[in-house]
Amino acid sequence: MTRYDSLVDSVGHTPLVGLPNLSPGDGVRLWAKLEDRNPTGSIKDRAALSMIEAAEADGSLTPGATILEPTSGNTGISLAMVARQRGYKLVCVMPENTSVERRQLLTMWGAEIISSPAAGGSNEAVRVAKKIAAENPDWVMLYQYGNPANAAAHYRGTAPEILADLPEITHFVGGLGTTGTLMGVGRFFREHKPEVKIVAAEPRYGELVYGLRNLDEGFVPELYDESLIDSRFSVGPRDAVRRVRELIDHEGIFAGISTGAILHAALGQAAKSVKAGVSADICFVIADGGWKYLSTGAYEGTIDEAEDRLEGQLWA
Amino acid sequence: MAIEVRIPTILRPYTDGERAVSAEGASIAELIENLEANHEGIKERLLDGADVRRFVNIYVNDEDIRFTGGLATELSDGDGVVILPAVAGGAA
Numbered sequence: 001m002t003r004y005d006s007l008v009d010s011v012g013h014t015p016l017v018g019l020p021n022l023s024p025g026d027g028v029r030l031w032a033k034l035e036d037r038n039p040t041g042s043i044k045d046r047a048a049l050s051m052i053e054a055a056e057a058d059g060s061l062t063p064g065a066t067i068l069e070p071t072s073g074n075t076g077i078s079l080a081m082v083a084r085q086r087g088y089k090l091v092c093v094m095p096e097n098t099s100v101e102r103r104q105l106l107t108m109w110g111a112e113i114i115s116s117p118a119a120g121g122s123n124e125a126v127r128v129a130k131k132i133a134a135e136n137p138d139w140v141m142l143y144q145y146g147n148p149a150n151a152a153a154h155y156r157g158t159a160p161e162i163l164a165d166l167p168e169i170t171h172f173v174g175g176l177g178t179t180g181t182l183m184g185v186g187r188f189f190r191e192h193k194p195e196v197k198i199v200a201a202e203p204r205y206g207e208l209v210y211g212l213r214n215l216d217e218g219f220v221p222e223l224y225d226e227s228l229i230d231s232r233f234s235v236g237p238r239d240a241v242r243r244v245r246e247l248i249d250h251e252g253i254f255a256g257i258s259t260g261a262i263l264h265a266a267l268g269q270a271a272k273s274v275k276a277g278v279s280a281d282i283c284f285v286i287a288d289g290g291w292k293y294l295s296t297g298a299y300e301g302t303i304d305e306a307e308d309r310l311e312g313q314l315w316a
Numbered sequence: 317m318a319i320e321v322r323i324p325t326i327l328r329p330y331t332d333g334e335r336a337v338s339a340e341g342a343s344i345a346e347l348i349e350n351l352e353a354n355h356e357g358i359k360e361r362l363l364d365g366a367d368v369r370r371f372v373n374i375y376v377n378d379e380d381i382r383f384t385g386g387l388a389t390e391l392s393d394g395d396g397v398v399i400l401p402a403v404a405g406g407a408a
Contacts, residue, residue, distance in 0.1 A: 122404035145404065177404070202380075210401050211325050215361060218371025218402040232380035234373070234398065 008082055011038055011045045012157045016165040016283070021250040022263075027279030028270050031166055032253065033158070034286050040074075040081045040105075042256075042288035043158075047180050048078030050153035051142040052086070061140050063087060068141045070094075070129035072122055072314050073102030074288060075144050075178075080109035091139070093129040095121050097208070098314050101292040121209035121314050122177075123219045144178045146222030154184025162283050163188075169196055170273075173266040173284040175258050175316065176200040176232065179224040181285065186228030200232040201265035203240065203258060203316035233268065235261035237310040241298050243267065244290070248299075256288040257298050258316030319347060321397045330358040339397075344374060345387040347397065362399070363387075371402045 004010040014037045019030040035043035055061035066089040069079055076092035083090045090111040094102070097118035106113055114132070116125040126145065133141040144150050158181065162169060172189065174181045182200050189196040212218065237257070244260030247253045255263075266284040273280035290299060297309035322336045331337050337355070341347030352359035362372055367386075374381045375398040381389040391397070 120403075126404055204398075204400070205403075207325055210403060212401050212403075213326075215326060215369065215371050215401055219404045220370065220402050221404065226382060229383065231383045234375045234378045234380065234400070 006085070007039050008049055008085060011049050013161065014038065016162065017253075019251050022246065022267070024270050024274050026274055028273045029281050030266055030270060031169075031281060031283045032251075032286050033162060033283060034253075035158075036255065036286050036289040038078075040077045040109075041291070042074040042078065043181060043285060044074040044078040044288075045081070046153040046157055047144060047150040047178070048075055049082055050156075051144065051147050051149045052079070052082050052088075054147070054149035054152075055140060055142060061088070065089070066091060066136075066139045068093070068129060068133055068136070068139045069144065070116075070122065070125040071144070072098050072125070072177075072316075073106070073292065076111060076113075077102065077105050077109065079142070080106055080111040084110050091132075093125045093132065095125050095314050097121070097312060099293055100295050105292065118312065119208050119211050121205060123209075123212075123217065126219065144180060148223070150178055150180035151184035151187070151223055154181050155188045156184075158285075159185040159188035159192075163192060166281055166283055168281045169193070169283050170280045171197045171199055171266075171269050171282040173199040173201060173262055173269065173282060175262050175285065175287055176202040177258075177316070179221045183223050183225060183228055186225075190228060197230040197269075198228060199265055199269055200229050201262045202232060202234050203261050204234045204236040205314065206237075206311045208312045209314065233265040235264045237315055238303060238307045239264045240315070241306045241310070242303055244298065245303075248290075253286060254290045255286045256290050256316075257293050257296070257310070259286050259288070261316060262287065317342075317391075317393045319391055319393070319395050319397055321347070321351065322399065324400055326401060327358060327361060327399065330355040330361070341391055343387065343391060344376070344381055344389045344397075347391060348387070373400050373402050374398070375400070 015034045023030045038045035068091045070093045093114045096115040116128040186198040240260035243263040298306045318338045339350045
C-alpha cells in the first residue's frame with residue numbers, strides 16, 4: 001500500500017535494494033535497506049514515532065507537553081516533525097560539534113536547541129539532558145538510549161520488513177549508537193531466524209570525543225544487550241568516507257557518513273564469507289542520506305582532506 | 317612479536333604521554349601483562365578482576381574482543397590493538 005492518511009503514517013515500509021556492483025559475487029550478495037526514504041530522511045523516524053506513541057499510550061505525554069531529548073541530530077529532527085503535528089514542544093540537547101544542516105533542520109521544524117560542549121560528544125549531551133530533566137520535572141524526556149519503544153520500532157517494523165523481503169538473509173549489519181536498531185532487529189531474528197548473524201558497526205571519532213575525566217564517566221546505553229550481537233566493529237572516519245564514496249560511485253546511492261561505517265563492516269563480512277567459500281545474503285542499513293553532511297566536506301577532495309575535516313566532528 | 321597498542325588520552329599518564337606503544341603477547345591477556353610490566357598501574361584501569369572493565373573497549377584489528385573470545389583473543393604479529401573508553405555514539 002502506498003497511500004497513507006498522513007505523513008507519520010508513512011514511516012517505515014522502506015525498499016530493500018541489491019548492490020550488484022559492490023557485492024563480491026560467488027553467492028555473496030549485499031542488500032541495502034533504504035531508511036533515508038522515511039519522512040524526515042532517516043531511520044530515526046521509526047524510533048521517534050514509536051517513543052512518542054508509547055508515551056501517549058502510557059499517559060506520560062499529554063497535550064501541550066514539552067519533550068526533551070539528547071540527540072546528535074536525526075532523532076531530534078524526527079521528534080520535531082512528529083511533535084509539530086501533534087502539538088508538543090521539543091527541546092533538543094545537541095553537541096556543538098554537529099553539522100550546521102542538522103541545526104537548520106531542527107530549527108525549521110520548530111525545535112529549541114540547547115548546545116552541549118563538543119568535548120565528550122553525545123556522552124556530554126546525555127549528561128546535560130539528564131540535568132535539565134531533573135530541573136524541569138514536567139518535561140518529558142523520551143531518552144532514546146534507554147527507551148524500549150526505540151528498539152521495539154525495529155522489532156515490529158524494520159526486522160519483519162527485512163525478513164519478508166529477504167527470507168534468505170544470513171547477516172544483518174547496523175550502526176551502533178543508541179543500539180535501538182541492533183537490539184530490535186537482533187531480538188527479532190534471535191526469535192524468528194536465529195542463524196542470522198547480527199553485526200554492529202560503531203563509529204570511531206577523534207580524541208576530543210573520548211576525552212573523559214575518568215573512565216567511570218564512560219557510557220553504555222541502557223538498551224544494550226550484548227547477547228543480541230555476534231560481532232562488533234569500530235570504524236574510523238577514513239574507512240567511513242571511503243565506503244560512502246564507493247556507494248555513490250558504484251551503486252548511485254548518496255548516503256550519510258555513518259552508513260559508510262556500516263558498509264565497511266558489511267564488506268568486511270562479505271570478504272570473510274567469500275574466503276570461507278560460503279554463500280551469504282548480507283543486509284545493511286542506509287541510516288540516512290548525505291544531504292545533512294555536505295558542509296562537513298566529506299564528499300569533496302581527497303580522502304586525506306576529508307579525514308582531516310572530520311577530525312573533532314560528530315560525523316555519525 | 318610486536319603489536320601496536322593505541323592508548324586513549326585518559327590512560328596516557330601511564331605511557332609517559334605516548335599515544336601508541338609497542339607490546340607483546342600471544343593473547344590479549346598476555347598483552348595486558350606485558351603492558352603492565354612496562355607501564356605499571358595500567359592493568360588495574362583496564363581490568364575489573366578477570367574481565368575487561370564495563371566502560372573500556374578493546375579492539376583487535378577493529379573488532380571488539382568481547383565477541384572474539386575476550387581476554388583469550390589470540391594475537392598475531394602485525395595486529396593492531398585499540399583501547400577506547402565506551403561512549404555514546406552513532407547517528408543518534
